[in-house]
Amino acid sequence: MTGVGQRSLWRDAASRLAANRAAMAGLVVVALFAFVAIAAPILAPYDPAAGDTRNHELDPFWGDPAYRSAAFPLGTDQLGRDVLSRLIWSARVSLLIGFVPVSIIVTIGVAVGLVAGYYGRWADLLLMRAVDVIYAFPELLFVIVIVTAARGTWIGELGSGIVLIFVSIATVSWVGMARLVRGQVLALRGLEFIDAARAMGASDRRILVRHVLPNVLAPVIVAVAFGVPGAMLTESALSFLGIGIKPPTPSWGVMINEGFTLAIQSPWPVLMPAVCISVVMLAFTFLGDGLREALDPRA
Amino acid sequence: MTVTARGPVAQGSTASHAPHLLEVTGLTMHFPITQGLVFQRQVGAVRAVDGVDFFVDKGETVGLVGESGCGKSTTGRAILQLYKPTKGAVLFDGTDLTKLGGEAMRKQRRRMQMIFQDPYASLNPRMTVGNIIGEPLEVHELAKGQAKLNRVQELLRVVGLNPYFTNRYPHEFSGGQRQRIGIARSLAVEPDFIVCDEPISALDVSIQAQVINLLEELQSKFNLTYLFIAHDLSVVRHISDRVAVMYLGKIVELADRDELYKRPLHPYSQALLSAVPIPDPAVETKRQRIILTGDVPSPVNPPSGCHFHTRCWKAQAVCSEVDPEFKVHAPRHWAACHFPG
Numbered sequence: 001m002t003g004v005g006q007r008s009l010w011r012d013a014a015s016r017l018a019a020n021r022a023a024m025a026g027l028v029v030v031a032l033f034a035f036v037a038i039a040a041p042i043l044a045p046y047d048p049a050a051g052d053t054r055n056h057e058l059d060p061f062w063g064d065p066a067y068r069s070a071a072f073p074l075g076t077d078q079l080g081r082d083v084l085s086r087l088i089w090s091a092r093v094s095l096l097i098g099f100v101p102v103s104i105i106v107t108i109g110v111a112v113g114l115v116a117g118y119y120g121r122w123a124d125l126l127l128m129r130a131v132d133v134i135y136a137f138p139e140l141l142f143v144i145v146i147v148t149a150a151r152g153t154w155i156g157e158l159g160s161g162i163v164l165i166f167v168s169i170a171t172v173s174w175v176g177m178a179r180l181v182r183g184q185v186l187a188l189r190g191l192e193f194i195d196a197a198r199a200m201g202a203s204d205r206r207i208l209v210r211h212v213l214p215n216v217l218a219p220v221i222v223a224v225a226f227g228v229p230g231a232m233l234t235e236s237a238l239s240f241l242g243i244g245i246k247p248p249t250p251s252w253g254v255m256i257n258e259g260f261t262l263a264i265q266s267p268w269p270v271l272m273p274a275v276c277i278s279v280v281m282l283a284f285t286f287l288g289d290g291l292r293e294a295l296d297p298r299a
Numbered sequence: 300m301t302v303t304a305r306g307p308v309a310q311g312s313t314a315s316h317a318p319h320l321l322e323v324t325g326l327t328m329h330f331p332i333t334q335g336l337v338f339q340r341q342v343g344a345v346r347a348v349d350g351v352d353f354f355v356d357k358g359e360t361v362g363l364v365g366e367s368g369c370g371k372s373t374t375g376r377a378i379l380q381l382y383k384p385t386k387g388a389v390l391f392d393g394t395d396l397t398k399l400g401g402e403a404m405r406k407q408r409r410r411m412q413m414i415f416q417d418p419y420a421s422l423n424p425r426m427t428v429g430n431i432i433g434e435p436l437e438v439h440e441l442a443k444g445q446a447k448l449n450r451v452q453e454l455l456r457v458v459g460l461n462p463y464f465t466n467r468y469p470h471e472f473s474g475g476q477r478q479r480i481g482i483a484r485s486l487a488v489e490p491d492f493i494v495c496d497e498p499i500s501a502l503d504v505s506i507q508a509q510v511i512n513l514l515e516e517l518q519s520k521f522n523l524t525y526l527f528i529a530h531d532l533s534v535v536r537h538i539s540d541r542v543a544v545m546y547l548g549k550i551v552e553l554a555d556r557d558e559l560y561k562r563p564l565h566p567y568s569q570a571l572l573s574a575v576p577i578p579d580p581a582v583e584t585k586r587q588r589i590i591l592t593g594d595v596p597s598p599v600n601p602p603s604g605c606h607f608h609t610r611c612w613k614a615q616a617v618c619s620e621v622d623p624e625f626k627v628h629a630p631r632h633w634a635a636c637h638f639p640g
Binding site for chain 1: 339376379381404405406408409411412413415416417420421422423424425426434435438439481484488
């Protein structure tokens with residue numbers, strides 16, 4: 001601590017994060033999840049879309065010995081598709097759904113929030129009224145409206161409907177981020193260290209990047225950590241409603257949707273994607289919490 | 300208020316000595332009050348600073364005193380162009396700062412700095428002390444890398460802190476230490492002029508003296524010029540060469556320190572000074588206090604004529620009608636009162 005080496009916010013944050021067990025556990029799960037998603041073609045033993053009805057509704061390896069098969073360790077669904085392979089491929093969709101819309105949300109939301117909060121006046125008025133309009137609609141309902149309206153067009157066909165889900169989630173959710181950031185910036189703008197930076201001759205750009213942004217980052221990172229699983233959940237909900245990913249592309253939501261009619265007789269094809277969603281969401285929550293603490297030098 | 304021939308600035312300029320480092324004429328800072336959600340219209344203004352004239356010479360300390368909300372901090376900030384003044388001129392070494400554009404003003408900022416009141420809010424909690432003090436060096440491209448680090452360590456030494464503290468965060472320091480960090484930051488660019496905005500008000504009494512002494516020591520070492528904003532009259536008396544008394548957006552009296560403390564002309568100054576305790580029990584018991592009645596009127600709607608007439612025991616009809624001229628009553632002693640003395 002007393003040595004005169006380089007010490008930065010980011011390096012310090014990394015070392016504090018490494019000391020947080022829950023956050024590291026979360027990070028491991030998230031990393032594992034990302035690995036599974038990326039390596040899905042190698043890891044999955046079967047084609048997730050192809051089934052053999054002769055093997056339908058097999059139990060997982062801990063189920064009834066009469067209805068299980070060593071070839072399908074997690075069993076099969078009602079069409080005889082391998083549940084394990086479908087879970088693995090679903091991770092891919094979930095990873096994309098988790099990160100692509102959230103990246104768009106962060107980019108737009110932080111930019112709008114910074115500009116509105118820092119420059120105020122007309123910029124603030126214009127941007128925030130636009131935000132209010134979008135914010136006025138219930139989030140999931142708005143997503144459903146956009147998806148339903150655009151489903152039949154060319155954009156609905158891109159990547160089995162996945163691109164449309166990106167666009168709809170991003171369109172609806174950036175406003176929350178913009179509000180969050182704007183509020184933070186407004187609170188910061190009145191602090192004397194911002195005046196100090198201006199008094200020393202720092203440019204607006206420098207003040208935004210060096211002084212404002214690092215101080216709004218903690219809540220943004222927490223919002224991201226909750227936004228990623230939130231987007232995954234939205235996808236699951238849409239797929240469950242039958243307007244998300246178009247079958248046969250598997251996603252955890254699609255699996256729940258397809259399995260829930262038979263959930264009483266064979267609960268496993270529903271329970272396993274549900275467990276996957278829960279575990280990944282929990283991991284992100286731990287990681288997000290850890291990041292928030294790590295980014296605060298006072299902690 | 301327009302500058303009159305007898306105003307302090309005009310008076311100083313005609314004298315034979317060197318031009319002033321800072322000349323403030325008719326400085327006015329009104330903050331608009333708006334109404335309406337989308338179409339905002341101005342319904343009034345907070346007249347925080349309402350026509351202020353004074354000058355500061357190189358190497359001297361001018362104290363600016365007044366109650367909370369009288370506009371003394373706003374004056375300091377408007378001089379440094381942290382607020383865009385509504386009216387008036389701020390001549391710094393001959394250049395009118397109010398007319399400078401972004402880049403030209405940024406260059407001028409190297410010569411003028413500010414020390415802030417709240418040592419907890421004035422340092423970015425997510426930057427190390429080294430980065431905080433080094434930032435002005437980066438902004439003005441004065442030093443980089445090892446040279447910057449050396450300079451930061453030198454500055455820490457100058458303000459009496461351990462030079463190996465560069466890697467620490469502000470929260471690891473006490474209020475007094477933080478204030479020293481703020482002072483080091485303001486010194487980094489080797490400024491000529493520093494606005495000290497109540498630099499010791501937020502500190503423990505035991506620390507206040509240390510910081511005051513440091514400021515005085517730095518002044519003689521680097522030939523600094525201070526505008527020292529405070530509400531503590533004994534501190535101002537200690538550090539200032541000249542003192543300006545502000546009331547409701549105007550300077551009501553300006554004089555050399557000893558002159559002002561011995562012979563205050565404006566009733567408001569007299570009331571303020573009568574409130575200062577005297578550290579001698581025998582004298583203290585006999586001290587006659589002038590108790591002002593009522594509150595400071597709102598700067599949104601200041602009283603007509605002399606702003607002080609609503610609380611003044613000398614007020615007569617003329618006081619509520621005519622704004623008294625800020626004029627010289629004795630050598631280097633200005634006051635704005637119809638019935639001074």
